[in-house]
Amino acid sequence: MKLHAALLAALLACMGAAIAQAPPGAEGVVARYLTTPYGEVNGLRLDNGTLALFAPHLAQRFFESTAVGDQVRLHGHGGADGILRATSMVNLTTRRTVADMAPAPPAPPANRPLATLERIEVAGTIDLVLRGPRGEANAVLLQEGAVVYFRPDLIRIPLARQQPFAAIGIGTRGSWGPALEAVAVGTNLEQARAAIHAPPPLP
Numbered sequence: 001m002k003l004h005a006a007l008l009a010a011l012l013a014c015m016g017a018a019i020a021q022a023p024p025g026a027e028g029v030v031a032r033y034l035t036t037p038y039g040e041v042n043g044l045r046l047d048n049g050t051l052a053l054f055a056p057h058l059a060q061r062f063f064e065s066t067a068v069g070d071q072v073r074l075h076g077h078g079g080a081d082g083i084l085r086a087t088s089m090v091n092l093t094t095r096r097t098v099a100d101m102a103p104a105p106p107a108p109p110a111n112r113p114l115a116t117l118e119r120i121e122v123a124g125t126i127d128l129v130l131r132g133p134r135g136e137a138n139a140v141l142l143q144e145g146a147v148v149y150f151r152p153d154l155i156r157i158p159l160a161r162q163q164p165f166a167a168i169g170i171g172t173r174g175s176w177g178p179a180l181e182a183v184a185v186g187t188n189l190e191q192a193r194a195a196i197h198a199p200p201p202l203p
Contacts, residue, residue: 024075024076024077024078024084025073025074025076026046026048026050026052026074026084027046027071027073027074027092028046028048028050028072029046029047029069029070029071029072030044030045030046030047030066030067030068030069030070030072031044031045031046031047031068032044032068032145032176033045033063033068033175033176034051034053034141034176034179035147035174035176035179037117037149037169037171037179037180037181038115038117038171038172039115039172039174039179040056040059040115041054041059041062041063042054042056042059043059044062044066045141046072046074050074050084051082051083051084051128051130051141052074052076052083052084052085052086053083053085053086054086055085055100058086058087058098058100061098062086062089062098065089065096065098066089066091066094066096069093070091070092070093070094071091071092071093072089072092072093073089073090073092074086074088074089075087075088075089076088079133081130081131081135083130087099088100115172117170117171117172118170118171118172118173119168119169119170120168120169120170120171120173120178120180121166121168121189121192122142122144122146122148122166122167122178122180123164123166123167123188123189124142124143124144124146124164124165124166125143125144125163125164125165126141126142126143126159126160126161126163126164126165127140127141127142127143128141128161129159129160129161132152136152137152137155137159138150138151138152140165142165142177144177145176145177146178146179146180147177147178147179148165148167148169148179148180148182148185149180149181150167150169150182150185154183154184154185155185156185156195157185157186157187164187164188165185165187166185166186166188166189166191167180167182167184167186167192168182168183168192168193168196169181169182169183170183183196184196
């Protein structure tokens, strides 16, 4: 009896560990894709507000298998920032599945045409603040559609949802709005333009 109890306890412990380690997931309709300043897809947002980011080797596969308006189920790893790092996706509309496979030797770089970078100015209202692994803010998604990436040390203004935000930088314009790497930011474009000519902060 004691042996049976010990085996049962061990089995329950293993089941509990498996459940605790199960990757989080999300389900919804694809509302839009996110891109880098170079025009490369690196994430998507669902109609319920869920934001998922992709590893570079998965991004194009996810994009090619799913269109805006498709119902999807995502699995991956959640962070303290509430963002899902997706490792697999099931397109419930088309029944296609894309999953991260075992590491393989890197493929030679594709001969893709380089995106045309341009100076971009954007202003709007913050919808979401994206953060790095140490909790530092490194990008914002505006309600108007723009994605603005920046160095954490560039920020001298409050970053929170519903706050005004403006930026000047270099990037690309896509179907879902511009994506840029900021060289100056502010609460409005006048402030951002002034920041370009301001002396750098003292160390």
